[in-house]
Amino acid sequence: MSKEIITNNAPLLEVKDLKQYFPIKTGLFQKTPLKAVDGVSFSINPGETLGLVGESGCGKTTVGRSILRLYNPTGGEVFFKGEKVDAKSIGHMRKEMQMVFQDPYSSLNPRMTVEDIIGEPLDVHKLYQNKKERREKILDLMELVGLNAEHATRYAHEFSGGQRQRIGIARALATNPKFIVCDEAVSALDVSIQAQVVNMFEELQEKLGVAYLFIAHDLLVVHHISDRIAVMYLGRVVEIADADELNNNPVHPYTQSLLSAVPYPDPIKAKQRQRIVLEGDVPSPLHMPEGCAFRTRCRYATERCAKECPSLTDRGNGHQVACWNK
């Protein structure tokens, strides 16, 4: 009994000080590391959704890909079910860690039928005895994501964006994973379809108990789907908190301005609201400011921010913030 409690409390995925640098040619023989992800730590519990938000270029997609070892991390460790994820162990973990991609157009091979796309993970891991079993499994998956079984023999390009995303989700679910990285999985969809897919993610979580790392830039959607939210800025996590807590009580100045900038679909509230408009642009990750990366755009920046980089500190109830002044 006690053992079970321990395993229940253990996080499904633990990311510790993950670093991912890409060498960029800056001269004939000179290479500068582009610090896409620079020391990110978080954990995800079984059946939980962690939202990861940030602007383009902040490294949120890279975090997802590094966890799944699509890149070779420069530093840090990732543990899945307590086991370290490395080049060797990832082989058998691929079955349990999956990904749903952003672009419903380029994430499905145009020369394959829906059946073969969904069946690919089954083929790779040899999860069936005969053709009949394969077909049954595929049809079950299609039903699970709300696709019509008649469409199994069609090609991906015949479907609309929302249906294509369903195909991508069915593919990710084929091996019965416990953890799925959703990389901007609803960003390319129209609002009405986006809601369908968001609902489906939630239903699948209730049914199958999968955990999500939900990467997106749309704060409204992330707030809706996530249990907890992490905010990234230039390769670092600046704030992690429960979704509601973060939304009602943002602490980091970046989170504050991000939340205030979200276009709100309500004319009166939108016009009354005071936006905290950030000055300037995001600095290039090749020339990151010393100290806190956000200080160049921060209203509260002090001398200390230029010297030392703040790390995440707990402000109670698991609300972690990386800021000297707040």
Added chain:
Amino acid sequence: MSETILSVKNLHTSFTTDKGEVLAVNGVNFNLDKGKILGIVGESGSGKSVTAYSILQILEKNGRITEGQILYKGEDITKYTEKQLRSFRGKCCSIIFQDPMTSLNPVFTVGNQLKEAIELHTGRKGKDAEARAVEMLNLVGVNEPEKRVKQYPYELSGGMRQRVMIAMALACEPDILIADEPTTALDVTIQAQILELMQELQKKLGMAIIMVTHDLGVIADMCDEIIVMYGGRVCERGTAEDIFYRPAHEYTKGLLQSIPNVDTIGEKLKPIPGTPINLLNMPKGCAFCPRCENAMKICIEQVPPEMQMPDGHFASCWLNVKAEMEAQQGGGKNE
């Protein structure tokens, strides 16, 4: 009462593709008043961008306006010659696009491109045009404009580029600015900057803006009047308050319910069922009927007429007609 500067009447635009004729815009009507911001909102394939392109007549080769009028200050611009159109574009009406990278020519400096646009449409030449270019960049909040004019587009960030595009579009002080998804490619914080800038410029220069976007948040933030489009037709048009607080079309209602909202956190979203419309295979009646939960038999057979709602805005939905008829019948019995 303010002055109407652009009025679109029964606009039809279609494209000839190798899979058949696609009616992208199917009878669109609206008026744009001087100094107002009009939002056109809809999903992909709703015809919102095509409507905007039809006004400037910058459609792709296989597209053409098949029917209807576009009246600019009372003149029908669909009958303009190519020469008249050239001076209309830029001087009277200009456009900014979604992707600022592809709309700037990468081999010329920003200043060069701005200067060209100014020389083309105004009398200013040479040094005078250059000075104007710097002035414009200053206006759109580009810092160090004297330095920026010598830079190439790739040296600027996305937000900066969009500012340059706005400067270019406003260089000749047009009466109408069409913004086609101007902030979709930008991050939220940059989007906030650009939207703020557009509102500011609108107040300063007094032009009318047509804002084409799929983002209801941007629309709510910016627009005085809104047109909701679906499948090439106008579903509903009215003031922002009408559309957001008193929607009268099933599609608008569904759309508003399907956005995540702070008040409904924890509840399930209410998406619109079904798949987006296939323009090659349009329903005979209301374009929205296959996805509409309250669709009636008549919706499948006949296109709904545009009807004025009690609060004065317009919606094209048979359900409103039905309600009206029932009210009238009920009233008749009482008399």
Added chain:
Amino acid sequence: MDNMNKDINSMPKKSLFSMQIDLKKFEKATDEEKKQQDVMSESVSFFKDGMRKLSRNPLAMGSLVVLILIIAAIFIVPHVVPYSYSQIITVNGKRDKSAANMAPFEYSDLEQEYMAEGGKVFPHIMGTDEMGRDYFVRVVYGTRVSLSVGFFAAMIVLIIGVLYGSISGYFGGKVDLVMMRIVDIIYSLPDMLMVVLLSVVLREILNVDSIPMLQKIGTNMISLFIVFGLLYWTGMARLVRGQILTIKQNEYVLAAKVSGAKSGRIIRKHILPNCVSVIIISAALQIPSAIFTESFLSFIGMGVQAPMPSLGSLANAARAGISVYPYKLVFPAVMICLITLAFNLLGDGLRDAFDPKLRR
């Protein structure tokens, strides 16, 4: 709000009731009825869609017909026409030496005598050459040789180019760097000069007489293939590498990696099927260029061995008597033009129909 709509409001409220509306229609529609409005268009595979587009291209279809006719001719004609490409015309068992350099449909004295006796002589559709051989058969054989050289050369180019290019493109990094520099070096060689030199050298080195199969093809032909194999694959390798680099960027390749697929499966299932159309198109465009090179080499006397004709050597032979018998140059020259033009137009048509970049 009313200012928005004074004049456009073509549908005032009251007119609604003057319309003839059946009240029954205001009942709720069933799901079935709604579904009927929402049918998916017919399923089309990539290949079918491409073929449909190709069949609408008159130039490509015309070229296809011309090519089919030519290919049919080179198979059928040798069986129908009773002459051989290497033999002097014989009438009634006797060699007819007077039959040299005849105009189309002309008969020699011996033949006329024989016909007068009641014998049948097949007409010389294109006349005869200076040694008294039927020119039509020679042109047909020449076409056969040129086409097969073109086809096999394209095959060699295809195999080497695709293998080299896909390895270089898929593995990337240092492998790619080294492999592409080799390509650059080969690319920078003056190719015509190399072709001439290599075919001279190879002719001396190769000893094919010991193998009867190869003997028939001739040393020159084999050296031609080798030359093509060595020099002309570079363009194909570059093309394939470029294609693979772009396809690698697609998220479906990442998705396959996430699914745990190995490199071999990714190349086989995801990358090659998506660049196959581009490869085939470029191979189709390679054939006329090979035919051209072959004709050129034969024309300067470095091509196929006599008495085997090729379109180039026929043209060269015709050069000698051009002022007297100009038609002898016209026939092979027209044939070369027809074949190269047809292949080029067909290749363009294929590209328009199948190249994913040009698709809307």
